[in-house]
Amino acid sequence: MQGSANLNLMIKAARKAGRALVKDFREVENLQVSAKGPGDFVSKADREAERIIKTDLMEARPTYGWVGEETGESEGADPTRRWIVDPLDGTTNFLHGLPHWAVSIALEHKGEIVAGVVFDAAKDEMYWAEKGAGAWMNESRLRVSGRRSMIESIFATGVPFGGRGTLPATLQDLARLMPTCAGVRRWGAASLDLAYVAAGRFDGYWERGVYPWDVAAGMILVREAGGLVSGIREGDDPLEKGALICGNANLFEEFRKVIRG
Structure with a gap:
């Protein structure tokens, strides 16, 4: 797949985190779970996935800002760019053994989202898009439905x-x-x-x-x-x-x- 250096970095980080999550998903009953609030749970796998993504992205782009579900927000030396990350969207599905969850990574530049990756690791579906370059799932171009009714x-x-x-x-x-x-x-x-x-x-x-x-x-x-x-x-x-x-x-x-x- 062709994309910018940033997009390729995002895809690589999403795949790496996704592989770790799939491994834990197979042993979901053994996950260490702590309550964040009513009906909202965070697992050891969730925190580890964010650590993987943050390490990869921030080592490659140390001046960028960061917003992560688990680790919060930090401003970078470059105030115009920041990563926006959910390491495990669909945590409750994950913890119940339902194979419908994803890794989500976006890049914001001057207040606009310019690249995005959503990786459905359980189904090996990598959705990705970059401003002006279309949207894709793996190697297939995506289009919204044409329904009118x-x-x-x-x-x-x-x-x-x-x-x-x-x-x-x-x-x-x-x-x-x-x-x-x-x-x-x-x-x-x-x-x-x-x-x-x-x-x-x-x-x-x-x-x-x-x-x-x-x-x-x-x-x-x-x-x-x-x-x-x-x-x-x-x-x-x-x-x-x-x-x-x-x-x-x-x-x-x-x-x-x-x-x-």
Whole structure:
């Protein structure tokens, strides 16, 4: 696969972390698990995957900033560039032995996501995109779906767990959307929801209460595959507000209108 030096570095780091995670996934019952909060768990494997990625990326680009789910944020000597990383998106799936989780790495330059990698290690599907170079899964070019009818389309979201405050709004979204479409899926890994929109498997995705590391890489995948991405509320930045909606260009406005109510 052809890409910039940065993209190739991201792919290499994602594969390395993914191999370590697959090894632990095979022995999921033996993982050391500690509670981060209600319904939100972090494993030894999660922390080790972030260590692998951070070591590889920061040794190669020591001036870049860093935002990681487990290790937090640090500013680099170069204030215009930073890595945004979720070493294990779909931790709850992972801990329950469900093979639907991913490594997510994005590169931000001057406030814009310019490259993204989402690696579904359990299925060996490497999704990657770079600004102006299209979106790909392994060696195949990705395009969003071409569906034009809501009633023929399926959408993805994340239904809040535990006592998260976004649950009432999400239930209202579902009440408005489900009568208009062919179905809604909740698979538990935002990065893969976005990758599946880019691949045309889902026709759209929306979610509230997401973090930059959940969606940064997936956002550029969707855009480079010909899809549209915005905040749920008019004018909002998805990374700043943590509320995202995306879909193919044919359905996007109608889909967004339904979600916005």
